Amino acid sequence: MNDQDDxxxxxxxxxxxxxxxxxxxxLLTAPAALMQLSLVEAKIVVSYMRPDRVPAGETFIAEGxxxxxxxxxxxxxxxxxxxxxxxxxxxPVTTAVLGPGSLIGEMGILDxxxxxxxxTTATDIQCAVLTREAxxxxxxxxxxxxxxxxxxxxxxxAERYRDTQKKLKxxxxxxxxxxxxxxxxx
Amino acid sequence: MNDQDDxxxxxxxxxxxxxxxxxxxxLLTAPAALMQLSLVEAKIVVSYMRPDRVPAGETFIAEGxxxxxxxxxxxxxxxxxxxxxxxxxxxPVTTAVLGPGSLIGEMGILDxxxxxxxxTTATDIQCAVLTREAxxxxxxxxxxxxxxxxxxxxxxxAERYRDTQKKLKxxxxxxxxxxxxxxxxx
Numbered sequence: 001m002n003d004q005d006d007x008x009x010x011x012x013x014x015x016x017x018x019x020x021x022x023x024x025x026x027l028l029t030a031p032a033a034l035m036q037l038s039l040v041e042a043k044i045v046v047s048y049m050r051p052d053r054v055p056a057g058e059t060f061i062a063e064g065x066x067x068x069x070x071x072x073x074x075x076x077x078x079x080x081x082x083x084x085x086x087x088x089x090x091x092p093v094t095t096a097v098l099g100p101g102s103l104i105g106e107m108g109i110l111d112x113x114x115x116x117x118x119x120t121t122a123t124d125i126q127c128a129v130l131t132r133e134a135x136x137x138x139x140x141x142x143x144x145x146x147x148x149x150x151x152x153x154x155x156x157x158a159e160r161y162r163d164t165q166k167k168l169k170x171x172x173x174x175x176x177x178x179x180x181x182x183x184x185x186x
Numbered sequence: 187m188n189d190q191d192d193x194x195x196x197x198x199x200x201x202x203x204x205x206x207x208x209x210x211x212x213l214l215t216a217p218a219a220l221m222q223l224s225l226v227e228a229k230i231v232v233s234y235m236r237p238d239r240v241p242a243g244e245t246f247i248a249e250g251x252x253x254x255x256x257x258x259x260x261x262x263x264x265x266x267x268x269x270x271x272x273x274x275x276x277x278p279v280t281t282a283v284l285g286p287g288s289l290i291g292e293m294g295i296l297d298x299x300x301x302x303x304x305x306t307t308a309t310d311i312q313c314a315v316l317t318r319e320a321x322x323x324x325x326x327x328x329x330x331x332x333x334x335x336x337x338x339x340x341x342x343x344a345e346r347y348r349d350t351q352k353k354l355k356x357x358x359x360x361x362x363x364x365x366x367x368x369x370x371x372x
Contacts, residue, residue, distance in 0.1 A: 139330065150340060
């Protein structure tokens with residue numbers, strides 16, 4: 001990733017940056033269940049983020065990584081492939097393709113656990129990066145907005161958890177059906 | 187559940203309540219990854235909760251319920267069985283047994299989605315209930331503490347998501363192995 005120190009808040013107000021900032025804020029106001037961020041509040045969240053670009057083909061989050069967990073990002077433009085090696089143990093399996101509006105790496109920033117999957121840019125991407133330090137600063141300086149942002153993140157993690165749980169139930173049924181087939185064929 | 191209007195904050199300071207309140211606060215300070223609640227802060231969280239008791243054998247959260255999602259609870263004493271009917275479609279399967287310190291129903295309070303499993307008391311339980319309204323009041327009145335509490339909840343949801351993801355990977359491998367067995371037996 002480019003190492004830019006400017007964040008959205010300090011960036012020069014050239015039209016490109018303004019548009020990107022507005023775009024980031026709009027993506028953050030996407031319906032959350034509880035105490036949704038207003039556009040004004042989402043812009044304050046974005047002011048704690050740093051705009052960044054990653055070229056196509058770069059694996060910027062590596063599955064199992066425990067060191068590089070201090071940031072999350074909001075994807076503004078482009079596509080990211082999420083892959084996991086652990087499913088087959090031999091080759092990575094694509095588990096998702098993410099587009100604009102997706103949050104990436106938010107679990108690592110919350111619980112500092114190892115990265116659960118690898119993320120590789122399928123195209124050049126534009127994104128907004130939030131570091132753990134910036135999140136802590138937002139919570140200290142703008143705690144109500146911090147709460148709303150955390151609610152939005154939690155709701156997305158909960159949604160993903162529900163999806164995974166559904167898949168798990170399907171697999172459990174599949175395994176049970178296959179076991180019956182195997183028993184029959186013996 | 188008993189319909190008590192008193193919350194921990196307003197409850198008369200009889201020793202029993204103090205002890206229960208202290209106990210609840212201690213359970214909330216259990217290590218979270220980021221910006222952990224201090225005991226003093228956890229007591230403020232607890233002051234937004236309402237002590238409650240549920241007798242053994244009561245299903246107080248029903249899988250799929252979309253109406254009764256406006257509360258979560260911290261289990262203080264006793265055990266709760268988590269069951270899901272969706273795994274087998276015919277009879278409920280126990281997916282977890284929860285003890286003191288467990289948070290129950292926190293996803294529903296965050297995203298207002300349907301309850302993902304049923305919860306039944308295995309013993310008489312004591313718990314501390316946090317309603318969505320109380321959570322919103324805490325965020326408005328004590329936003330920094332609200333943020334820390336939300337971080338703690340998010341970290342727990344993230345942890346559970348990671349667990350489910352691991353199980354999903356195991357099932358995916360199991361299904362793949364079974365498919366090979368089935369192919370061989372044809």
